[in-house]
Amino acid sequence: MHIQLLGRLRIRRFDDEVTLSAAKQRSVLATLAVHADTHVPLGVLVDELWESRPPATAVRTVQTYVYQIRRSLQLAASRAETDHSYAALLTSSRGYVLRLGEHSVVDTTLFRDLVKRGRARLSADENDEAVRDLRSALELWSGPVFGDVPKGSALGAAAISLEQVRTRAREMLYDAELRCGRHDDIVDELVGLTHADPTQERFSALLMTALLRGDHRAEALRVFHNLRAALDAQFGVPPSPTVQRVLSQILTDSSKNAGAMLTH
Template sequence: MRSEQIRIGLLGPLKVTYTSDGVRHSSLQITAAKQRQVLAMLAANANTTVSTDQLIDELWSSDPPSSVKTIVHTYVYQLRKLFGERLRSANGATLLTTHPGGYLLTVPPENVDIFQFQELMGRGRAALRHGRPDHAAELLGQSLALWRGPILPDVDMGPVLKGLSVYLEEQRLEAVSARIDADLANNRHGELVGELRRLVASHRLHEPFHIRLMQALHRSGRRGEALGAYHQLRRILDQDLGLEPSGEARQMQCEILNSD
């Protein structure tokens, strides 16, 4: 098998699938906890050598065993054996290879969902900047559809994967905000109110969602509710952080107050 046919999903439970005949999809079941953790690290850094020290830091944040490098090598060997002869890179080389000081997983970036998500999100935000909200909404929707749930809930995460999880969740919220901006530009404000209320409830301190809720309510002719959303934001920020709303939020409030 060629590496173009393997896909690895990290935006949700760990998922490894491949096609054996160009049509039929199969999955690889990896049950050992440490092997899953190693594979997640290698996939998150696909086509870049991951050093043995990085893997050690991820697998044992403190008190690693004395034979730690041998153990890491064994985990990689077991993964390579699991892949077997079926999985090969585009030029026929072994998919998972040993390099000086570390290991390399050779997989096209578009076949790892985190890279596909980031690529689609970048294209969507660029389309929004260039005044193409329809195309932006489509691309951003595709990027968000790749998320199957919380990141790697079935993988033990050390400091590296935990940091990646936090970073990707922040990017997901940015993609949601950009998609909402695209929908607002497409005059879909009425359809967004319910979604924005849910987002505000689940992400109390994410101010952009509060501002977009104010905007969607105001455009829907619900001026009083829009001002109520501003006062709710102000209360939350004061109670939780001792802060005032941002200049953007205050400007939106002024626009609402000055509207006919």
């Protein structure tokens, strides 16, 4: 079984795609899947579906949703008890656990594992390998996380965490690409990210560095000025020391080149 949460919820069971038409069923499955192989208390599921105002029938309704999910996805525990390669949706004294088995995967778990491996390879200066892992991780995303799943407190917190990891994965990816000398190859991607969020300093600093290494100093300075204007307009703050250090490199490099030109 393959569960995709990094975009619209998609479930593949064997060779078939399974659809859960009820929105609250999707919320229950997404909550269990993002915490796969971990016990999820019944109260967490109730809070996720109704927050502070659950109906009197909340517990029974959650139990019904779990039963329907178990039936739709063929997650009965009977076969899984003797063969752990099968995924199963198990009931425990504390709630429920979605046990993946040996051949099942949730893309959020795979995403985090790939980012973790990419980070380790970057730390070991295995930059090409880091690029492969981090690009593989980012390619798992097909849209906003939990795209068609109603989000309560648990899924909302998970979404924020995953978006933060995604941002960090992108930062590490472009750092690795720069270490590999592929500054020209990443300019367009970084331009898109800085346009999407003009106040994102780390991507602006990476774009300035890539442009500087490609001998595009004027464009790099323009990125800095755009960032400074956006930060001032939105937050009333100057660029961070990290960005200022890249600016110093641009200005120092430009002055050196100007001096070289004057001596010829």
